[in-house]
Every structure is written in structure tokens, then in C-alpha cells.
Amino acid sequence: MKLTRTSIFLAATAMPMIRAVKPNNYVFFLPDGYGPASETFARDYANYVDESTIKLPVDNLAIGYVRTKSLDSLVTDSAAAATAYACGIKTNNRAIGVDGDNIPCGTVLEAAKLDGYLTGLVVTSRITHASPAGFAAHVADRDMESEIAEQIVGYSHPLGRVVDVMMGGGKCFFLPKSNTDSCRDDDLDLWSIAEDVYHWTMTSSRAAFDSASDSDAVDIPFAFIPASGHMAYEVDRDPQLEPSLTDMAITALDILHRKAKEQDTGFFLFIEASRIDHGGHAHDPIAHLYDILEYNRAMLAVKRWVDDNDDTVLLSAADHECGGLTLGVPDYAWYPSVLTHADHSAQYYAAIYKNMRSFNYSAAMMESTLVDRVFGGYGIYNVTLAEIAGLAITNTPAVFLGELLSSRAGINWSTLGHTAVDVTLFGHGLHTEKLVGNHDNTDVCHFMADQLGLDLGKATRRLQSDESFVASIRSAANAKKFLRPFQHEHEDDIIQAHHKH
């Protein structure tokens, strides 16, 4: 028997059963775009770098699989998947917290709030992006991020404010269009309204975040939004500006736990490793890898936090695979060593290249700088003249670099979008052993609601009783302005918000 690590895990999960019968707190941790091959990818890399690492932290928490298809597609997007996990229903791709007829559905976060639980959203994308939005907003299309921001702070949510703690990027959707950093089309100063009307502590400062994690004196609702668009990829992150996902997750847990104890209640926390997905869309093995490793660090930290607080349960599953990643292409070639050299994402090196074009470099200077700083910086040492020429003519230099490095590592990407494969379900804590096996993504929602004793139907009825809210969603949907064909996430869209001004 060589099952020591797993045996330890099983013992640890079984223990709380003796002490508690019902969890007080639930954490749902979504690694966006994390498919089965991504897990093997990161594990083999970790094992290459450190032979003693045989398994990833999440490997020890695997309990099952999740089926992901949406109402209108066998391949889901993050919006329909978030709605499935949040509301327990299938909906169309691009829909946020509404069913196939654009009628709003109560989410597990909202149902928790209605029952007196505290709630939180912690992500590395814009806080208005599809996954967190699916838990606390209801709009016809995921791109309605201004409306999502309004609902998340409580400004236009039928239930009022349903979120107590939020952390992530997307500040631009809270600023009026007069601000140069705004992504809004209107003059709404949602940042100030959130502070003044809804009593949010709104901060972008790393120092304020650190105070929040060190002190008992945090007020809720508390929002930490350090980035205008998405927060940085982990491999590009400047720790002076942005904490890690692990830091944010534990800080949110500590705040919610402390406040919940004070109020004699529990909490529901949604955490997302948002940008594993973006690395997949961009075919960037470096961005994908480091965000996966940070997801694993955060999962390990949350798992240990749960070990210390056994009235809390951790479930985790991706929304879908991203990029069609396969390892060993062609001919069983799979070389994690190729990935050890890059210090930044392909997007970072592509930005250097784009910047170079504005300089008055000689051809020789251009070539040597490209070889050294761009290709070499990213770990592509044996670059050919044809590849250098290829960079000059591509419209997507980051994807170009990512695919060059991928092919050298034996990694293949089959699509710029998502794929249909089942994703892995991870669990730790009370009763998660009941979820062993293969489940629909909607089942995961009903399990969580059941465990917390929540009534999703009550939340749904409350939302639907607001007739003008329901009418406004259907009106937006009927305008059909969002009913467009599938769009790839453009590589620039992946790293920054849609600056419209």
C-alpha cells in the first residue's frame, strides 16, 4: 500500500463528521478554465522543478467530476457555468443569473444572505466578470458589466446589498465616464455611491488590504479593488500593488469568520482563480501555469484554514476546460524543462515587442533585441529567422509567442475557446464524501444549498417579485444587441478592461 498521502487526506476529511452535523460556512472555489490536462501539466512541471513534489495540493482533494454543458451549447462559457453553480439551473451561454427565458434565478449567495449569512466574492479578474457576477447579479449578457457593478454594490439589486466582502479587479466599472480610468458609458460615480449610500469601505490600496488582514477593525461591507481591469497574472504580479490570491482568500475568510461569529451566523464565500482561463485562451503556458500553481497554493491555504475551522466546507470545481490543452504532442514529447526560463507571461513580452516598434531601431538592433529580450526573455532560445519574421506579421504576438513556447514543450492547444470535457471536483470537510462521483454542475449548487439549509426558491421568488427588474432584463435581452455569435476573448481584452474613453 503506497497510499499514505491519500490516507492522510481521508482521515482529515472524516474527522469533522464526529464533531459537527451541519456546516456553518461554505467556500466554493472556482478555478476558471482548469481542465484535467491542466492539472497534469502543472503537476509534471512542479515535479520537474522539485522531485519531492509528487502531487499537487488539489490532487489530494479530488473527489469527482463535473459535467459542464449549458442550455444552448455542449461547450459552456463562464456565464452559464457560474449560473449553474449559483442558481442550480441550466441557462444559455452569456447569461448571468437568469434562466433560458431571461427570468432571474436566486443564487446560493443570495439565499445565504436572505437567511442571515455573510457573503463574499474574491477573484483575480474584474469583480464584474462572468463568474462572480453569476453569484450576485442578474443580467441578460455578461458584457453588461456596468449594470453588474451596480447590482453587486447593492445600488440596483432587487434584494439590496447581498455582498459583504469583495476583492478583485474592475475598478473602471465603478468610475464615472469623466474619469480617464472609467469603462462606463454614464456619469454614475458608483465608487462614491457605494461608500456614501451603501457604507462600503472601498479601497484600491495594498496597504489598506494589509491592514484589513492584520486588524480586527475591518468594517463590512469591505471592497478591495486594486486594479482598473483584471488583476495581474500571478507570474506578472507586482506584490507592492497586488496581494496574491492566497492572501486575498485567507484575508476574506478571516474577516467573514470574525464578523460571522460576532453576528452568530455563518458565511458563503465564492473564490475564483479567474485567470487560469485567460492563459488558456491566450495559449500562454506560462500565464496558465503560474495561475494554476497559485490556485493550488490558495487551495492548500484554504484547506488548512478549514482544518482549523471544521464548521467550514471547501468545494472546488472549474467551470470548463480552456484551450483544448493536450500534453505530449507530437510523439510523446512533453518537456516541462522548457517552461523554467520565463519570468513573465507572453503578454508581457509581447508588450515589450509592441513598444520596440515605436523606437528607431536598426534591423540588426531590432533582431538582437527580439532574440534577447522578447524570445529569450520568454525562454525561446533557439528561435529561427522564420519565427522572428512571423512575429512581425501576426496580429496576436502574445498568442504567437505562447504557441512557439508551447510547441517546444510538447503542449498543444486545439482552440482559442473552451472545450466540453468534464472538470475535476475537489472537496474538503463535512459531508463532501457524499459528492464522490460524477455530477452535473447544477447538482453542486443544490448540494451546497442543501448543506447550508438554504431555500433557493425563496430567493428566486423575491427576485421575480420585482416586476420592473424582471422587465428590464427581458427588455435588454429582447433588444438582441447581445445575441451575437461566439466571440473569442481578444488577447488585449484578456489583460485589460474595455477602456472606452
Add this chain to the structure above:
Amino acid sequence: MKLTRTSIFLAATAMPMIRAVKPNNYVFFLPDGYGPASETFARDYANYVDESTIKLPVDNLAIGYVRTKSLDSLVTDSAAAATAYACGIKTNNRAIGVDGDNIPCGTVLEAAKLDGYLTGLVVTSRITHASPAGFAAHVADRDMESEIAEQIVGYSHPLGRVVDVMMGGGKCFFLPKSNTDSCRDDDLDLWSIAEDVYHWTMTSSRAAFDSASDSDAVDIPFAFIPASGHMAYEVDRDPQLEPSLTDMAITALDILHRKAKEQDTGFFLFIEASRIDHGGHAHDPIAHLYDILEYNRAMLAVKRWVDDNDDTVLLSAADHECGGLTLGVPDYAWYPSVLTHADHSAQYYAAIYKNMRSFNYSAAMMESTLVDRVFGGYGIYNVTLAEIAGLAITNTPAVFLGELLSSRAGINWSTLGHTAVDVTLFGHGLHTEKLVGNHDNTDVCHFMADQLGLDLGKATRRLQSDESFVASIRSAANAKKFLRPFQHEHEDDIIQAHHKH
């Protein structure tokens, strides 16, 4: 809670714990080349054909994941993977039942035999192919199928005959080279030797198989080898000649169970859905799909058999993924409906095409026949002139057809070989809940040996004590004739044996 099916499964697996403390019989069922995306693929197809089919039979048995890397490669082949499942050790790709130094290792099947259990091998490939060979033979390279055949019948195995029941293809390796159907380089008439010296009942006849399944009067050792090379893909199978894998699996279970009861012992049975892998190598979604569906039928039948015989345990996991299959390429396109028209594999239609070339068709007749019988037969209705021309110039018409149909369905194949992704672990019966989670493939072997109370070390020592046997393996390895670079399985190699004469 919408977990009815899973709850039923959990209840069913939990029940035997009350009645038994140790399994008497173990079934290890290997779906060769069955990766996570293959499961989603077949499920979505099944659901398209029959809306009431929400899950595949194996979906209800999923308990974990298996890591698959071999000693010399992050992407394993079937030989190293079979050795990992059989011996519980990592070895090099292409090695059968030997470690990285070409020293033989005792297998769970051999250890079971030494302890008085009955044993069986049931496959749809040649019975001498890598996966079954890994459980009952020890050679330096998987291509030594003549030597494997000799060991499997007991002729040159250091432990004597270790197999009691075998079913599968590969008759050509049992026939002397004077026989036109032989794949051997020597005059050994292994078929007759097996009958005369080792008392095997050797049969190729479907009628004899049917008698075996209907009657108590089967003698062991019993071999049913109906095909010269591999048995047919399920979609191409002629039931007059070959039974289904399900029929063979249940017949083998019934024979072993009856004989084991008579001898007051238990049994170890290895079953393989061998050719899911071949459909993947050939990029043929039809061959891949129908062999997956037959694997599911067989797993359901074995699961029900276990329900009726609760001293028996079923474990199942693939050796590796094959083909780098992804679903939804490009742009979330995934259309199972495209796959509903073909009645046969791509290999079957490619054979029609190859045959047509020997006729004296006019160009117009050739084109209309290709459109109707080859492309149309396989379900490619909207064939272009460029595609018709492409068929004429490809060296691999079956792969060409397979990729055309795949692309119309939204299926992408990234490699003609295997990939590194973890595979799913399925289990049913006593104590399988202990295997929930992520495991190395070698762990699965040690778990089975532990559950049956077997001593793998004793089997290893017995093998290694035969010095001339050990020397012969090392001698073959040192000749280095097998130490060649990676080879794709050629499409013709996939459907028939290497006829050398």
C-alpha cells in the same frame, strides 16, 4: 438535491461492507486509450441519441483519477502502463513485466495464481498485445509477441501456466510459420502444444464460445481466440464470428466463478476494451465511440454481476489517453449528430476505397462511388472536390476520413500517439471507497494485491530465481534491437496482425 443516481450508486457500493470483510475475486477492467474527453464524447453522443441517457454507466462508478507517467516518459505507452498496474512498479515504455533494468517483476495475476486463485485475460486486441501481456508475461519489448504467446500458454513461463481462461485475438502468434495465417518466425505450433502439453481447450469457434457460456461443462484452461489479429472494432463486428466484449466478460466471469467455487478459491480477471485506443490512434471517432459504448455496456454488465456476487470487486482505469481528443473545436462547435450516420469504422470505408482502385472505374463512376459509398457511407455528406482529391493522395485514407468526419463534428485530435492527462478511476464493490482521489497507476496494483492478500514480492523472487529466464530477457534488451525511437501505430497495424509471410 438532484443526486438520485449517485445516491443509489453509493448505497449499492456501501452495502457489501456489511456482509463481507475481504473480497474473494478481483476484476481489473482496462479501457485502453480512454481519456476524460472520450467519456464526455460518448456521453454527449448517447444523450443526443437518447435524451433519457444523462450519464454513461461508468459515470456512476467514478471514484478518482490515475496518474500515468512511465519511468522514461511523461507520456506512457500501454506496455509500461500495464506493467505498472500488474507489478506496481514504473518501467520504460515498451517494456512488458520487467523493470527499468529488464529484471522481471511479479504481477498481481501471477501472485494470485501462486496463492491458488484462478486467473483470466479477456481482451479485444491480440491476446499477445501489450496490456494483457503485462499481466502474464515478461519480455524486453512489446513487439516480442511470439515470446509472449509462449509464456501465456505456459510453454516458457518460469512459473508454468499462470492463466486459466483467455479470450481475445492474435491466433497468428500461436501458429507455425508454415501456416499462411502465422505471424511467427519459427516452426513452433503453439496452438497444438497448448492443447497437448498444457491441456488448454483452444477454440476459435463462436459456437464453442456459446457452448462455454451456456454449459457447466467447460474445462479450464480455456482459450477462445476467434481472430488471427485483433478482434474487430465493435462497429465492424460480425456477431456470427465474434461475441461482444460484454459476452466474453460475463462468460469468463461465470466460468471462473464456477471453477473457483469448485476449488474453494477466488479469481483475478483482467478485462480490456483494447481498441478504444486504436480508434484514437486512427483519429476515427466512429471506431472510438462504438468501442467506448461497448466498454460501458460491459462495465454495466460486470457491475451487475458484482451486485449478484458481492465477494467480487470491480476496478477500472485506462492506461492513458489517446489521440489528444478535444471537443468543441473551433468556437464551441460540437455536433454529435454528425456521428449518427456511419455503420462502420473509417478503416472499413478506407478498405472499400482501396478495393475500388483495382477496378476499372471511369472518373465519373469513381467519384460518384466515392461520394456515395465511401464518404457517404461514413456520414460525410457534404464532401468537397478538394476532399475527394485529398483521399487520392493520402497514404493513410482511414485517418484522412476520420479527420474529415471529426472536424465536421467539432472533434480535434492533436496527436497520433498518447497524451499525459490523468485518466479516470472507476470502482464498485468492497472497499473501493478507499480509492477515492488521485493515485499513481502503481498504487492501484498495490491496492488490489493488498485487498486479495497477495505477496507480489514472492512472485518476483520466484521469477528472478530462474537465472536463464532473467538472462534471456536482458540479452534481448542488450541486443538493443528494440531500442528504436517512438513509432506510431500504423493504421494497417491497428486492424490486423503483422503478417510476415
